[in-house]
Amino acid sequence: MSKDLLGRPVPRRTVLKAGLAIGAVQVASPFVLQARGEEPIKIGFDDPLTGTYAAPGKNEQIGCELAVDQINAKNGILGRKIELLSEDSTSGDAGTAVQKARKLIERDNVSFLIGNVNSALSQAMAQVSNEKGVLHIVPGGHTDPITGVDCKWNVFRVCNTTRMEANAVCSLLFKTYGKKWHFITPDYAFGHTLFQGCEADLKKLGGTVTGNELTPLGTTDFSAYLIKARAANPDVLLVLVQGNDMVNCLKQISQFGIEKQIHVAGTQQELESVEAMPPEARVGVWMFEWYWKQAAGTPSLDRFIADIRKRTGGKVPTARNWFGYVTIHAYALACEKAKSIEAKAVAKALADMELPPEIKLQPNKVYFRGGDHQLMLSAFVGELLHQGDGDPENLFKVNSIVAGDAIAPSVAETGCKMQMPA
Amino acid sequence: MLELIFFNVTNGLIIGAFYALMAIGLSLILNLSGVINFAHGGFLVIGGYLAYVLTPYLGFWGALLVAPFLTALIGFAVERLLIRRIYGRDPLYGLLLTFGLAFIIEDGTRQIWGANGLPVSVPPALMSALSSEFFFITGYRMFMVATVAVVVALLFVLLRYTRFGVRIRAGTLDLETVAALGVNVRALRSLNFAVGIFLAGLAGVLAGGQLGLEPTMGDGLLMPSFIAIIVGGVGSLTGTLIGGLLIGVASGLTAVVFPSASEAVIYIMMALVLLLRPRGLLGEEGMLT
Numbered sequence: 001m002s003k004d005l006l007g008r009p010v011p012r013r014t015v016l017k018a019g020l021a022i023g024a025v026q027v028a029s030p031f032v033l034q035a036r037g038e039e040p041i042k043i044g045f046d047d048p049l050t051g052t053y054a055a056p057g058k059n060e061q062i063g064c065e066l067a068v069d070q071i072n073a074k075n076g077i078l079g080r081k082i083e084l085l086s087e088d089s090t091s092g093d094a095g096t097a098v099q100k101a102r103k104l105i106e107r108d109n110v111s112f113l114i115g116n117v118n119s120a121l122s123q124a125m126a127q128v129s130n131e132k133g134v135l136h137i138v139p140g141g142h143t144d145p146i147t148g149v150d151c152k153w154n155v156f157r158v159c160n161t162t163r164m165e166a167n168a169v170c171s172l173l174f175k176t177y178g179k180k181w182h183f184i185t186p187d188y189a190f191g192h193t194l195f196q197g198c199e200a201d202l203k204k205l206g207g208t209v210t211g212n213e214l215t216p217l218g219t220t221d222f223s224a225y226l227i228k229a230r231a232a233n234p235d236v237l238l239v240l241v242q243g244n245d246m247v248n249c250l251k252q253i254s255q256f257g258i259e260k261q262i263h264v265a266g267t268q269q270e271l272e273s274v275e276a277m278p279p280e281a282r283v284g285v286w287m288f289e290w291y292w293k294q295a296a297g298t299p300s301l302d303r304f305i306a307d308i309r310k311r312t313g314g315k316v317p318t319a320r321n322w323f324g325y326v327t328i329h330a331y332a333l334a335c336e337k338a339k340s341i342e343a344k345a346v347a348k349a350l351a352d353m354e355l356p357p358e359i360k361l362q363p364n365k366v367y368f369r370g371g372d373h374q375l376m377l378s379a380f381v382g383e384l385l386h387q388g389d390g391d392p393e394n395l396f397k398v399n400s401i402v403a404g405d406a407i408a409p410s411v412a413e414t415g416c417k418m419q420m421p422a
Numbered sequence: 423m424l425e426l427i428f429f430n431v432t433n434g435l436i437i438g439a440f441y442a443l444m445a446i447g448l449s450l451i452l453n454l455s456g457v458i459n460f461a462h463g464g465f466l467v468i469g470g471y472l473a474y475v476l477t478p479y480l481g482f483w484g485a486l487l488v489a490p491f492l493t494a495l496i497g498f499a500v501e502r503l504l505i506r507r508i509y510g511r512d513p514l515y516g517l518l519l520t521f522g523l524a525f526i527i528e529d530g531t532r533q534i535w536g537a538n539g540l541p542v543s544v545p546p547a548l549m550s551a552l553s554s555e556f557f558f559i560t561g562y563r564m565f566m567v568a569t570v571a572v573v574v575a576l577l578f579v580l581l582r583y584t585r586f587g588v589r590i591r592a593g594t595l596d597l598e599t600v601a602a603l604g605v606n607v608r609a610l611r612s613l614n615f616a617v618g619i620f621l622a623g624l625a626g627v628l629a630g631g632q633l634g635l636e637p638t639m640g641d642g643l644l645m646p647s648f649i650a651i652i653v654g655g656v657g658s659l660t661g662t663l664i665g666g667l668l669i670g671v672a673s674g675l676t677a678v679v680f681p682s683a684s685e686a687v688i689y690i691m692m693a694l695v696l697l698l699r700p701r702g703l704l705g706e707e708g709m710l711t
Binding site for chain 2: 049050051052054055057058187213214215216218219220221223224225226227228230231244247248251252255256257258261272273275276277278279280281313
């Protein structure tokens with residue numbers, strides 16, 4: 001008689017029954033699927049659902065699910081229902097993200113892959129999707145090479161590149177705050193390219209970098225870096241870390257009162273992080289990649305906000321919700337345009353495709369640039385608000401909405417040489 | 423430069439005090455029960471979130487007092503229901519069980535309170551920095567260090583001068599003899615586990631005020647605490663205290679010269695201790711065999 005983990009004997013009959021049950025499930029499931037009619041189009045979602053980036057990952061998933069339900073309510077893609085298969089990529093383990101991507105492609109036969117929040121994991125997943133010839137949209141991993149030197153025919157990106165983020169705020173920071181900058185940067189792909197972008201912009205403007213503190217992903221205590229940063233006496237302290245690291249860093253900055261001595265700012269800021277900060281830590285000039293509070297009359301915006309609220313327990317949508325929403329809708333539109341779900345045809349249809357008003361939910365033209373497959377989305381530049389301005393949910397004052405192609409480097413500058421397969 | 427070094431040593435001591443609080447709880451459980459409690463970070467998270475729930479009713483100070491006790495109560499129940507079943511088995515069972523518990527707690531927290539972080543505001547009296555020169559010594563951080571000092575002192579008194587404490591110390595050295603002398607070892611281990619978890623809960627409330635709450639917040643604090651135990655020496659609570667302070671100062675000092683290695687340096691310290699003095703600075707030989 002075998003024993004279980006706690007050393008108790010397991011009856012032979014139990015083992016046999018379990019085996020039979022597993023066998024039955026394997027045989028039975030294909031019939032269940034066939035009974036539903038034509039097989040649905042499967043979409044693989046491989047994003048962080050645990051760890052540092054669980055909050056943005058979960059929010060991208062909610063945006064995807066909303067779009068999937070909307071499309072299925074209108075008879076799916078090319079008359080076929082779509083089905084979202086979600087996997088937890090973890091927040092920082094490229095091995096797991098790749099293994100899940102392979103599982104989705106090889107075992108589940110997905111026709112479309114989505115992921116990842118983490119830049120490094122996005123790059124690793126792009127290798128797999130490219131090898132397998134599966135269409136892949138990166139909803140929220142920002143590092144430049146994904147649509148730059150490492151661009152691939154099957155890979156598209158919804159969120160900004162780090163260079164676009166730097167370009168959106170650097171000249172404004174230089175003009176308003178001064179020319180000596182100190183950086184707190186996350187020590188991986190995203191942080192490295194974001195710092196390079198800011199440094200290049202700053203040099204062009206004639207400023208200097210007083211230091212760059214590279215911090216490991218998941219750092220909780222920033223005091224040692226902040227002590228060093230303050231000793232360097234810069235005009236501006238740029239916080240480039242993201243997620244919980246951003247929350248911890250800004251919280252410690254406000255506890256130490258550093259924002260009263262040095263201007264604190266950054267590039268990318270997210271509602272997930274701002275909501276997790278106490279009011280006094282919400283300081284500085286930043287850019288959001290999408291923000292819910294816009295001028296009245298943005299088509300379909302109110303409906304999107306209401307739909308997301310229903311799925312988040314009443315919370316307003318974040319840029320991550322929008323990334324997920326756009327990712328699925330863009331894929332559906334491209335499939336309808338190509339009249340096919342075959343990866344090459346869909347990729348061709350996506351290149352240079354402009355998003356309609358009910359999907360883009362913002363002013364300015366929003367389109368996938370054909371040369372590098374990068375979405376040209378607006379940057380929402382403004383300042384954080386301690387408390388909601390007349391509305392407790394409104395934590396960011398948008399000063400300007402800059403069109404994506406005004407801040408993106410040219411395709412030649414990105415280093416992307418797009419090659420379609422024969 | 424000298425000022426930077428002085429700042430970072432002081433700052434390192436503050437961080438180290440916090441690691442020590444976590445590590446002493448871990449160490450108590452490891453010494454008497456032989457269980458390496460991977461769920462310790464999870465109990466820290468429970469303590470933090472309980473305080474968050476209690477604050478609207480009891481205020482910050484009330485929550486600070488009550489939340490650790492509730493966490494200890496949960497710890498007590500977990501010991502009775504789960505942990506005690508693996509005593510005397512291969513340490514691997516304990517690792518697997520507490521590792522699984524850590525995942526359950528993290529995901530449970532995420533289910534109840536959401537994946538997004540929650541802000542915690544500390545009383546305004548503790549908010550400001552001591553002076554603009556010593557900006558990194560805030561009222562709250564001083565308060566944390568003071569709390570740790572008081573709790574550690576109380577714990578040492580408990581272990582030294584009470585019957586319960588003497589039994590714990592005796593059990594650490596030779597549990598069989600203690601049992602043979604008629605001490606209820608089962609109850610002793612349960613209570614000792616609860617005391618360890620109390621310290622984790624307290625660390626959680628303190629960390630919540632410093633960092634805010636988030637389901638994975640225990641992870642980043644757990645590894646340094648393990649290392650504090652190994653550096654200080656398994657079996658010695660004084661060693662654990664010193665170990666915590668040492669790694670805090672070491673990572674603070676490394677941040678001055680080579681910031682990206684400030685996390686790696688504590689692992690290098692652990693490797694050096696294991697190579698040169700495997701029992702740790704104040705540890706007794708053969709404690710873990």
